[in-house]
Amino acid sequence: MAVRLFYINYADLSVAYGATVCIVELAKSLVKQGHEVTVIVPSFPRDRSSCDGHHDFEVIYVPNWDIRFLRKIWFYWALIIWVTILALRKRPDILYWGEMTYTITPYLVSKLTGIPYAIIAHGFAPDELRVARWRMALVRWCQKVYFGNADAIVTVTRKIAERIHEVYGVPWERLHPIENGVNLERFKPMDKFEARRKLGLPETGYTYIGWVGYFFPWSGVETLLHAAKQVLAEVPHARFIIVGHGVWGTHLSDLAQALGLKVHLVKPLNNASSHLPSVPLPDPATWQVCFTGEVANELVPVFINAWDIATAPYPGGRNEKSGGSSMKIREYFGCGVPVVTTDVAGIGTRWLVGMGDNGEAATQRESGTGRGKPMVGERGVVVPPDDPDAFAAGLMVLLRDSALRQQMGHNARRFAETHCSWDEVARQTVKAFGGVMRKI
Secondary structure, eight states, rough: OOOOEEEOOOTTSSSOOOOHHHHHHHHHHHHHHHHHHEEEEOSSSOOOOTTTTSSSEEEEOOOOOOOOOHHHHHHHHHHHHHHHHHHHOOOEEEEEOOOOOOOHHHHHHHHHHHHOEEEEEOHHHHOOOOHHHHHHHHHHHHHHHHTOSSSSSEESSHHHHHHHHHOOOOOOOGEEEEOOOOOTTTTTOOOOHHHHHTTTSSSSSSSEEEEEEEOGGOHHHHHHHHHHHHHHHHHHTTTEEEESSSSHHHHHHEEETTTTOOEEEESSSTTOOSSSSOOEEEEEEGGGEEESSSGGGGGHHHHHHHHHHEEOOOOOOOHHHHHOOOOOHHHHHHTOEEEEEEETSHIIIIIIIIOOOOOSSOOOOSSSSSOOOOOSSSSEEEOTOOHHHHHHHHHHHHHHHHHHHHHHHHHHHHHHHHHHHHHHHHHHHHHHHHHHHHOO
């Protein structure tokens, strides 16, 4: 049965980061499967040409105040009027809301319209926010209302579902852990030498190790930089390429320089540098670690394909509490590149070691001896979190064995095709709505 849904989020669709990728890719897959999707987001004061008219789903922009501290709160409360009016006119089957922090808007709109609603949770705010006690009390009250009354809750990890169940008593039949996907048409293997030529890199003579993402404190790039210093002492021709930008950017480049690494910044590591060119990269003889800053969306798969090894050095702490649904690992897998990552909840052993291509337990072997030794799986290597020595050891396992890298890359792509498509995420999401639809 085709579903007509409103998909409501606080997100800027003109900027390609994790949240917007999830929104756009899920909406595209739902439409491809015959469902009708209307995406509702705030109107940011930016050029929308990159997202308007490029998709098969409708996008409605809600006018928003461009005042930093009021922007999100205004949007939450403006939605009560906007979504109510739109829902009464278009009568969607379900309202699908991105998780919201300081409001009970999803609950109120559902009451006003009589339309059931679902929530998608990418994290668990009480475990992640560091705010005053009164603000945390408000967050918990709002979540108790909108989680407690939701007809269905989709979570991107099982850990998040467990926390919602434990803290708010939401019954398991309304909780649906569905992990993120990857666009397998965009993230696919390409000739490694061709990818390097596009980036201005020498085809041979260096071994490239990469990371891509947004710079958050919980990205773990510090661990990678400390490991890089150790790796370069043994493999001088190794080169590390860090693709991304964000609030943690200058801290990371400063750290790399403090470690004595030869650093090159292609452009500033902040959010205001997208107009600057990303390629060609400079001669690797002049750097050991290259920070590219923000790159064009279409270049991300090219960077990944240029690498010999991809990395996801997630730290513990926040990631252990909420688990992980790593989009970057799925993108690495889609491109057929082996991965070194850390053993945190929802990532690590389950993705690289713990499941075979058929979803069943895979064989694994350990490399080295002693505490923190790498676990070598079918698609990559897993090490303990927050341990630069272990991460360096994991990188060395793959640096020493090009045949192993090639086999792991092949396994990774095959696994992505079977388990990681957005089409599968869309099917599971509609299935989660099934019980809700029967109530209508």
